[in-house]
Amino acid sequence: MKYDVIIGCEVHVQLSTKSKAFCTCRNVFGGEPNSRVCPVCLGLPGSLPVPNKEHIRSAIKAGRALGCSIAPLTKFDRKNYMYPDLPKAYQISQYDMPICNNGMLTVFTQEGTRDIRILRIHMEEDTGKNIHADDGSHESYVDYNRSGTPLLEIVSEPDMRSPAEAAAFVMSIHEIMQYLEISDCNMEEGSLRCDANINLWVYEEEKKYATPIVEIKNMNSFKAIQAALEYEVQRQADEWQNHRLTREAAGKSTRGWNEASGKTILQRTKEEEADYRYFPEPDLKPLSISADLIQSIEKTIGELPKEKRERFMHQLGLSETDTIVLTTEKAFADYFEQILTHYPNPKKTANWLLGEVKKYLNAGNISISDFRTTPAHIAELLLLQESGKISGKMAKDVFIKMAATGKAAQEIVSAEGLSQISDRGELEKIVIEVIAANPGSADDYRNGKLQAIKFLMGQVMKASKGKANPQEAEKLLSEKLSS
């Protein structure tokens, strides 16, 4: 069976604006149920929405970063449907005049690169959350804390040709939103959600058949996106072979990804689709967006992941693997670059960050933004090591103490008397004493048993309480033994 996979994505991004989309309630995740609500986001009678400038600015920023044109005139519309988590029984969204149109995002997979067209980006508000009691009471509750959270919906053209490309597309959107610093992009908390439309073009006897389009919901991780779509490709291929249903005959349906069973499950057929009765939101005036505004927002976009990677590889000479790990999270890349302003050695810095620092962060499940050690402190540590004041081993120990206390490297080194003895005079004294105290080993060395120096080095380290600079000490030992 010969077929192409056709996938389009709708990505919902929760924005991290200070306040909600149409009221002044604080916009943060969670909280005591119904603690961050007001007449507007509760949809109380008589309440009115007021647009949030940050919502609009974020949309323009995302649009420009994805190569979209920004509509000079845009408006909000009402999408009408009844559900307990939707307190007004309509969602304020954008229908036929979205704020951003016609963008492009290039994604990279093992299969190569592909340009994915962005059809549109529009602004809308999130719903509340239904909570069903699990105590057997059959009671349901609604938490409206999330109600009115500003969202962007990014809609692609059906340009993806594999589940891997779809996952790469969403990952890339995730990365860009994070770089723009307009969203927390936390998929577990639902601040980035993806639905996908998928069907197959089957080629049989010189003819092309389109299978029914299926919208897949409830994919809560990149892994889930790929797994759900891979499952769906197989399911649609099987369905085609068994029933030969075409898109024209069956229409669109909606299926939900079930992580536990590893299957997609039918939720709605076309007949059950709601008629949203969109119409222009009369409570909000149309918005004119000036070229000046667009320009001023463009200036805040900064370097995007792709540009940063190219610079890291070509200007800083980092490997592709290191570059990717360093740049996946913007905050991490920023941290890296801040170290470089004090300690301009990209390779050593990268080694340290991807080694010790990453290990520490991963072990404690700490995010780089919560990390108490500053980039300047790391730079200081690396400089101490490079100048020979402390050994590599000491540096690792000092780092653990820095990370735990937030103290500076020098502070810990001084307080614990950790600094390495590199002074030639001081080292010479110790070396002479050790040779004098171990004449047997010294003779062994002089008689050609070169390993004997290892024992003598051990004595030097012991005598110096581990502070002797090993390279310097060994050099001095062999000098003294050979003279």
Add this chain to the structure above:
Amino acid sequence: MSEITRYSLTEIKTLLEKKSLTSEEIVSAYQTAYENDNNADIPLNGYIEFFKDARTRASAEDIKRKNNTHGRLSGLPIAVKDNILITGKKATCGSKILEGFSAPYTATVIRRLEKEGAVFLGRTNMDEFAMGSSCEYSQYGPTRNPVNREYVPGGSSGGSAAVVGAFQAPAALGSDTGGSVRLPASFCGLYGLKPGYGTLSRYGLVAYGSSLDQIGIVAHNPADIALLLSVCAGIDSKDSTSRDFSYSDMFPLTPGNLKGLKVALPVQLNGEGNSDSVRKTAAGFIDWLKQQGADVSEISIPNLSYTVAIYYIIAPAEASSNLARYDGIEYGLRNDNGNLLDMYINTRSEGFGSEVKRRIFIGNYVLSSGYYDAYYKKAQAVRSLLTHEFDNIFTDYDIVLSPTSPTPPFKLGEKLDDPVTMYLQDICTIYANLVGIPAISIPAGMSNDNLPIGMQLAGRQGNENLLLSIAQSWKNRGGAA
């Protein structure tokens, strides 16, 4: 009936300032008037609730006045339509579906009045969710016309006009989506202003047709309206459709000089469709305008013939969306037999009256896929044309004149079974809402049956002051109407 209740709002203001009366005395007099009437054979039924705390609030204002810490409206009593929210007070919009709903916040207009010391007397009756022209579609029974209780007071702000007309309040707030302040003012022989769209914040006014709704004011006197408008108009950060406009210098109101005033008389609203007594009243009013030096000319605005049709697409469309939130989940009536869908169906079937249901059906129909272009979109296109036409008219004319209603008040029950006839009641008033301009109804005469007849003046956006000053000249004219 106590003489005290006969004073106009501005007269009360003067009496309070002179300390000839206390606010508590005044509010008590209104309360007594209300209570006595409520015990009468045919009660007016203008109030759904007379606030028990009105007198205490009045005496609190009396103390503030004594201490010289009082605001501009200190102790002035005002009645409020049942669709404008006051924290802690019930607000039902005359509907069963909002049974037991207490407002958890205060409307901007109320907050501004409250800040200046106004005392709210009670909630006035209305057609359910402001849908109606007779004040008969209320969960709390019909309100009657204070001039003749066999007649309707007009709607939907019938309660507001009736309590002012019956001297149970000196002034009242209403809301006007297609004529709901002006028609009752006309039927009850009062002044009623619908300000331009955005002049008064809609925050806290329960929405019916969001692009048409405006809070309006009914009173005995144009100056009373100017006083209240000067306090509550202007931009509100909570309503992004409100307008940046200062009305603070509106009071005291000076009568207008009508010399050279250019008045347009659209033939579509001033012709055969109007009853004889209305036409006679209109002719008298036009004569007076001319005597004052105004320049009155007939014009034709063909699109005025479509206003009722357009209105009954746009208003129900917006209403169907605005009223979808009454689902029994968060507040108000809940009938939760069965599953979620059953709860929606049961709650809404039980909670809404027939006229509201009719408009929800119409609204959902005109917005549904496949019909949107033919109805809603086309209606909005004609609305844009009309707005454009009025922009042009106002480059040549200052005022557009017509009767407020094609007929004098009708009897209770007369039009209840004929929605289309009821809808046509608003034929003269709807355009001001569609276009978003201010319009006032002026008591201009009486019918052969001794029922009030009103004339409507509409002006440019922002010209509330001109309308009120012309009305004041009329009020001050020599002789009776």
